[in-house]
Amino acid sequence: RLLARDPAKVDRVFAALGAPAPDRVAGDVLDPASVARALESCDAVVHAAAVVTNERKRAQEVLDTNPAAARVVLAAAVAAGADPIVHVSSVASLFPPPGPVIDPSTPVASPTSAYGRSKVGAELVARSLQDDGAPVTIVYPGGVWGPHDPNLTEQVRAAGTLVRSGVPITSGGLTVLDVRDLATVIARATVPGQGPRRFLLGGHFFTTPELADLLEEVAGRATRLPSPPRALRTLGRFNDLLMRVIPADLSITYEGMVFLTRGVPTDDSATLEALDVTLRPAGETIADTLRWLLDQGLLRPRHVPRLA
Known part of the structure; x- marks a missing residue:
């Protein structure tokens, strides 16, 4: 059963997947009454609803929604x-980390981004319940890629931008986590009687030169753009200001560039071993993501000649 603000959207999303739509309850994660209706007769709960964006113009919405939603849903x-x-x-709730790798021992961070701070707020709610002995399992995904993205989230939009406009060659890097692998981890973590648990799942990490090489191999195109990290963050700040005055949705934001230029890998080995999961090759994930963008008319064949 799903709790959905727009029940009709459930039908559209599942139809695109060729799967039957599940039962649904109309409501909002900030409304305790609708959350309680959705949980009636349920054995287990997966709370995956959040406002996911690094756009500064939506910062207050992110801060107002994500921690409060965790309080309402997890308590219910x-x-x-x-x-x-x-x-x-x-x-994001563990970024920036104190060391060069994020691992299961990495403490909750003090991020500067609104999204990061909102996820820390939600994280503290979940950990408090764990401390009380509640059977809360926390999953920490990295950058999620994959086809059939009904909301065209920032990571998938960025995939299109990388092949259309080029890959900034800079410091840091980013993770590529297939949405289907994330779904497998969540499904395998949904087992009763295990008590409080935590599973880190950042995905495959690539420096920007490595990502450019993989995009060229998979899609047949990758323009490399040498980009000083400070210049990228400055451009992100400018775009943030620009989006306050014009109706644009620009992919380069300040917070996004902080994540990119200071990105580090994650050590997912404990999660993969505990849940017996093998991540699919990143090239497969990238190819499927770009093919879907092409099918949706969001890319042109010249952008991905090897996939067209």
Whole structure:
């Protein structure tokens, strides 16, 4: 059963997947009454709803929604006796880390971005319930790629931008996590009687030169753009200001460039071993993402000649 603000959207999304739509309850994660209706007779709960964006113009919406949603949903799940209660957090709640790798021992961070701070707020709610012994399982995904993205999230939009406009060759790097691998981890983590658990799942990490090489191999095109990290962050700040006055949705934002230019890998080995999961090759994920963007008319054949 799904809790959805727009029940009709559920039908559209599942039709695109060729799958039957599940039962749904109309409501909002900030409304305790609709959350309680959605949880009636449920054995387990997966809380994956969040406002996911690094756009500064939506910063207050992010801060107002994500921690409050965690409080409402997780508390209701505990009250309903659900086991397990899976909370989908984010690597952003652990960024920036104190070392060169994010691993299961990495503490909750003090991020500067609104999205990161919102996920920290939600994270602290989940950890508090874990400390009380509630059967809360926390999953920390990295940058999620993949086809059939009904909201055209920033990571998937960025994939299109990289092949259309070029790959900034700079410091840091980014992770590529297939949405289908994330779904497998969530499904395998939804097992009762395990108590509080945490699973880190950042995905494959690539420096920007490595990503350019892989895009060229998969799509047949990758323009390399040498880009000083400070210049990228400055451009992101400018775009943030620009989007306040014009109706544009620019892919280069300040917070996005912070994540890129200071990105580090994650050590997912404990998660993959515990849940017996093997991540699919990143090239497969990237190819499927770009093919879907091409099918949706968001890329042209000249952008991805090897996939057209």
